[in-house]
Amino acid sequence: MFGLFSKVRTGLASTKNKLVQRIQHLFRDKNLDTTALEAALYAADLGVETVEKILSSVPHRDQDLRAVVEPILLQTMAGSEGDPQMLLTTHEPLVIALIGSNGSGKTTTAAKLAYYFAQQGKSVIVGACDTFRAAANEQLKRWAEQLQFDLVESHTGADPSSVAFDTCQAALSRHKDIVILDTAGRLHNKANLMAELQKLKRAIGKVHNSFPQHIWSVIDASLGSNAIVSTEKFHEAIGLTGTVITKLDGSSRGGTLVGIYQKLGIPVYFIGLGERCEDLEPFHVNDYVKALLA
Ligand SMILES: Nc1nc2c(ncn2[C@@H]2O[C@H](COP(=O)(O)OP(=O)(O)O)[C@@H](O)[C@H]2O)c(=O)[nH]1
Ligand SMILES: [Mg+2]
Incomplete structure (x- = not known):
């Protein structure tokens, strides 16, 4: 502790x-x-x-x-603490889709979450739904080899919805506990990219009507108050259930988390404190506020 x-x-x-x-x-x-x-x-x-x-x-x-x-x-910050343990009570696999802007830390967070849940004794499968950049699949593949989690791979230009769909089906047939969907970075003001997310959400809802139980926005803390507007737009378009705030190690803008929660009231599940797989911590509001003012 x-x-x-x-x-x-x-x-x-x-x-x-x-x-x-x-x-x-x-x-x-x-x-x-x-x-x-x-x-x-x-x-x-x-x-x-x-x-x-x-x-x-x-x-x-x-x-x-x-x-x-x-x-x-x-x-x-009252009520801001998302409890990852509370997520682990579903009968069906728990599906968490990660969304956000370019470079916010989604792919790294997908790998960190796979590591976190594996440490909790859970079986994890990750879907490489960023089909926009060729490097995205490779990045996840390296993590999957290092951390030994199942990965549903994709190729550039593939339909992200169908990768997500396949990943969720694989989770059911392989009896996985957790599904993490990595997605391409996008700008909140591009209507077609928001529609693509809505389509992905509908597609996996066809695998099981409880999917996805969670959609988390992965937010780079160093963006400061600029992140508030984009997170709000993501929330309007797709309905966020949580956030992960990354780069709190390097950022001089750790207060971003307060601004976002105050505005949107979406719980923070994890914070990112570095680039390694173990640099992800469940969010504890008391520790955070103490650290901010220590
Ligand atoms: N210092 C630090 N770097 C991070 C953190 N999370 C991600 N990164 C780095 O940020 C860069 C972009 O991350 P990536 O996961 O590829 O972002 P994506 O475009 O949202 O998938 C990479 O160099 C990561 O190593 C974090 O919590 N702290
Ligand atoms: Mg990525």
């Missing part, structure tokens, strides 16, 4: 520097510069409402910043 917390804390070090140190520095000035405080809070991507709550509760200097901000963040 302590090990996990320190990993989150190390990962969030750059955010912490930006958020807490910049604010503490403001408190050290003779007169609290509320404009600078406001700017620092916005720069941390906490979202408008959270920033306003903090601003209205931070009236004077010599106040312990943490004591003011921590309860506000915890209150904002």
Whole structure:
């Protein structure tokens, strides 16, 4: 538990520097510069409402910043913790489709999830539904060889829906517990690409009417508040059930998670803290808020 917390804390070090140190520095000035405080809070991507709550509760200097901000963040993030253990109770295979923009970490997260669930004693199959880039299938193939999970491969230009369909059918016939579908990165404002996702969702619903139980948006934390708009559009188009926030190790914008949850109320299941298969942790809101302010 302590090990996990320190990993989150190390990962969030750059955010912490930006958020807490910049604010503490403001408190050290003779007169609290509320404009600078406001700017620092916005720069941390906490979202408008959270920033306003903090601003209205931070009236004077010599106040312990943490004591003011921590309860506000915890209150904002109430209900944000997705519990992966709760997912493992379905009778049918659990199907999780990963969607998001280019380079957000979907393929890496697919492999990390395969590793995570295998560690839990579950059998996993992954579908290479990114048929847009030739390299996408190869990337997953390397992970599948390294981590020894079943992979339904595809070729460039194949219909992603049919790859997803085949993967779900294979999961039933091979009695798999978990299905992870990796998809191509897409822009939220391209209607044809959103329609392609809806088609994929319908296609696997024909394999079993409970499929997919989950659609998670994989979000690069370093995109900051820009990620809020795209996640909202994905949610409108396809109905998200969760998020995975990646690159919290390198990002100086760990507050993105707060802004997105505050706006959309979609639970966070996992956070990505590096490029290795073990660099994925179930999201724990208390650890996260502590790490953000430690
Ligand atoms: N530092 C860091 N890098 C990550 C993380 N997740 C993914 N990446 C890297 O981000 C890049 C894009 O990842 P990829 O999974 O191919 O993104 P995709 O286009 O959404 O499938 C790769 O170089 C990954 O190694 C993370 O949590 N932390
Ligand atoms: Mg990919």
